[in-house]
Amino acid sequence: MMTKQPLEVWCTTMSLLRHNPQDVAWLIHESAPELFALIFGSKAIPLLTDFVQRSHNRFSYKNIRVAQAGDRVLGMATILKAEDIHDNADDRTVLSWWEKLRLQLAQRLILSRILQHDYPTGSFYISNLAVHAEYRGRGIGTQLLLQCIADAIAAGASTVFISVDIENSRAYKLYESLGFQVVTTKTMRLFGTTIGSRVLALSIP
Template identity: 30%
Template sequence: MIRKALATDAVAVAPLILDAIGIEIAHDLTGASNKEEAIRLIGYFFAQKDNRLSYENAVVATDQKHVIGIALFYHGSQTERLDRPFIERWMERKGQAPTIVKEAQDDEFYLDSVAVHPDCRGKGVGTTLLKAFEKEAEARGYERIALLVDEDNGKARKLYESFGYRPDATKLVSGHLYYHMVKNVPVLV
């Protein structure tokens, strides 16, 4: 089952988000220096409003009792506003602004992260979350959707291509090269 995420899902989704974004991106966003701190800070930001990791920007997949997957998304034109809490936290704690790469273009609805609990992979949960993201884009009237996929993740790239996504650029994010993939979706009238 897919539902809107709740702030109370933070404990369940924080490890999934870390799994999707990796420790390097987690560090760039939160300043975390280890996995435990990254999970704690991701959970903190997830439970807050107005940031790229917020529950406001997510749907979750459940198995009736537990959260087993998550999709995080936002419109690229909102990136600066949604990244501001991370920059403010860095400034407070370290006295300097982090380098946060803008992953989304201003004219696209962006799938920031999709992750499925390891015990539930290979059962179509990720595909269901991807479809939920696309339905959200259609419902909001966005014609262009996008995502990044690690150049080393050929399996995910093939999945996205089977859904009609096509690479249009590459981006270097936290030391990793990613394909920026886009797709046009029909607008509901």
């Protein structure tokens, strides 16, 4: 059995000068591939790449924290103020009329029933945590979460929220180990399968 070589990994806010937007968009897609396929279809990664390079959407580079070793981005997560979650001004220029309609239908019929979209003023929301498959199990996800939490505390957060797919027990255990506690669960039945998410909160003393 091969031993994984130690990595010198550090976490930082994404920079368009230092980090490849398409690489980061691929990781965003990996955080919820079925969901992004539903919302954006085959154009998911090109559209996410465009969003990453803009300023007024939840996937903006300003909201992204990356974990890197050398020049390679190994993982990422997004962190937003509660007040910024609904800043979607970039939709007007990035999405076609059909893509906007598709997104609205997905939000109305599915997303509103499985995801929480509103959080208390003064809180922060972490989402879309993803690490390249070959680098999982090395604590990179934990480093990203700790960086996001530290950034939220520095910005005066009262509470930090995070959501996890109801089937993702590994991520759920990680979040619990860092002090997050479940505050609500949202589920629905779709094509004979139960889908949904748990929302967890970490109170900042």
